[in-house]
Amino acid sequence: MTASPTHARPVIGIGVIGFGWMGQAHSRGFRRIPSFFQQRPADPRLVICSDTIAERRAEAVDGFGFESATGDWHDVVDHPDVQIVIITTPNMLHLQIVQAAAANGKHVFCEKPVGGTPAQTVAAELAARQAGVISGVGYNYRWVPLVQHAKAIIDAGRIGTITNYRGRFLSNYGSDPLGLLSWRFLVDQAGYGVSTDILSHSMDLAMFLNGPISSVTGLGTTFITERPLPSVGGTHYDRGKPGDPTGTVTNEDWFGAITKFANGSVGTFEACRSMVGPESQNAFEIFGTEGSITWNFEKMNELQVYFANGTKETGYTTVFGGDRFPFHGNFVPGNANSIGFEDLITIEDSEFLRAVAERRAYNPGFEEAVDFVSVQDALLRSWESGRWVDVISLRVPAGAPT
Numbered sequence: 001m002t003a004s005p006t007h008a009r010p011v012i013g014i015g016v017i018g019f020g021w022m023g024q025a026h027s028r029g030f031r032r033i034p035s036f037f038q039q040r041p042a043d044p045r046l047v048i049c050s051d052t053i054a055e056r057r058a059e060a061v062d063g064f065g066f067e068s069a070t071g072d073w074h075d076v077v078d079h080p081d082v083q084i085v086i087i088t089t090p091n092m093l094h095l096q097i098v099q100a101a102a103a104n105g106k107h108v109f110c111e112k113p114v115g116g117t118p119a120q121t122v123a124a125e126l127a128a129r130q131a132g133v134i135s136g137v138g139y140n141y142r143w144v145p146l147v148q149h150a151k152a153i154i155d156a157g158r159i160g161t162i163t164n165y166r167g168r169f170l171s172n173y174g175s176d177p178l179g180l181l182s183w184r185f186l187v188d189q190a191g192y193g194v195s196t197d198i199l200s201h202s203m204d205l206a207m208f209l210n211g212p213i214s215s216v217t218g219l220g221t222t223f224i225t226e227r228p229l230p231s232v233g234g235t236h237y238d239r240g241k242p243g244d245p246t247g248t249v250t251n252e253d254w255f256g257a258i259t260k261f262a263n264g265s266v267g268t269f270e271a272c273r274s275m276v277g278p279e280s281q282n283a284f285e286i287f288g289t290e291g292s293i294t295w296n297f298e299k300m301n302e303l304q305v306y307f308a309n310g311t312k313e314t315g316y317t318t319v320f321g322g323d324r325f326p327f328h329g330n331f332v333p334g335n336a337n338s339i340g341f342e343d344l345i346t347i348e349d350s351e352f353l354r355a356v357a358e359r360r361a362y363n364p365g366f367e368e369a370v371d372f373v374s375v376q377d378a379l380l381r382s383w384e385s386g387r388w389v390d391v392i393s394l395r396v397p398a399g400a401p402t
């Protein structure tokens, strides 16, 4: 850390690996921290960025103000001025970068789900812990101000005892058969399909709001088995043309699950990337003996609440986002002035920077990432066996032989 010349505030060097959608979103997030979070213990400095695509490296320097860019990610984890490494590459590259960064004493923020398989997430958590570095995982939907409010309502007992939970993440990013065969559709680059990609968000939110999941039954399937091959840099939002050469999708489009939670409640989950209709429906409905709460990312700035209040003469009430809820006022004052997706990324980047500056753990860190893949591991076993299975925590206890 060096001191900021203007504010006598420490400056923390940031290195970003993978400059696609999320690499750019986090880079903007760090750049925006000083103007949105006046009360901050440190300032970020965009030191070095890595991507295999030359145009993206040029954009990182020219458009985002990185001091340098490289085609070799090792230059980022080896850079003496980098204290935090942000990992936003395809999933199957996460683990080797986490291990190299942690071995060099860098704090690591990795996009969800940290690795492409449960075993990789477990290994990443171990690497960070053994190196004594702070870890963070990109479960950004936890930071939605109204999701934080929902958690406060639940924790205060205002909807009574939770009986059942419905979680879903229904996206249309893969609903067009002409959508390119980008890395997300390939097991060797993404790991598993939606169970790794968007079910992870849905189940992380469920465990944040309703506690651990204890047993599951699950099923996955693929609806679109062939897709046009991409040219360099194509993403899951890009389209091919009829007649383009195609390749085979090697992971699942859809995953469904029934779960039991440790608190005695039950849940259902559905994640799909190739549905026609829903667009980015990361949503939950949580029902208790005294009320219920529903939220849908498609209307991120609205929460529906229902309080029975001992009478049936009631109904759902819409609560709009506003500066009385956590973080919202950092972006806009008043009520019903909306915030957006990248504001969530700025919040998590700010919270991670704060944790590093204060040398304390960040939540959700890699331990919470392991909590999701423990459930995913059970879901995959259930899919294979067709049976209910117990969730076995994959967290490696301190002092256990490795």
Ligand SMILES: NC(=O)c1ccc[n+]([C@@H]2O[C@H](COP(=O)([O-])OP(=O)(O)OC[C@H]3O[C@@H](n4cnc5c(N)ncnc54)[C@H](O)[C@@H]3O)[C@@H](O)[C@H]2O)c1
Pocket: 017, 018, 019, 020, 021, 022, 023, 050, 051, 052, 053, 056, 071, 072, 073, 087, 088, 089, 090, 091, 093, 111, 112, 113, 138, 139, 140, 197, 233, 234, 235
């Ligand atoms: N939290 C969220 O809401 C959210 C949303 C989207 C993606 N993600 C996660 O973010 C990660 C990246 O997803 P994305 O949508 O940004 O992907 P993307 O395809 O847009 O970007 C990935 C980038 O990594 C680069 N890359 C590939 N190999 C590389 C290497 N060896 N060295 C350096 N760069 C390399 C690619 O060129 C590309 O620019 C994934 O783990 C994904 O699960 C999270």
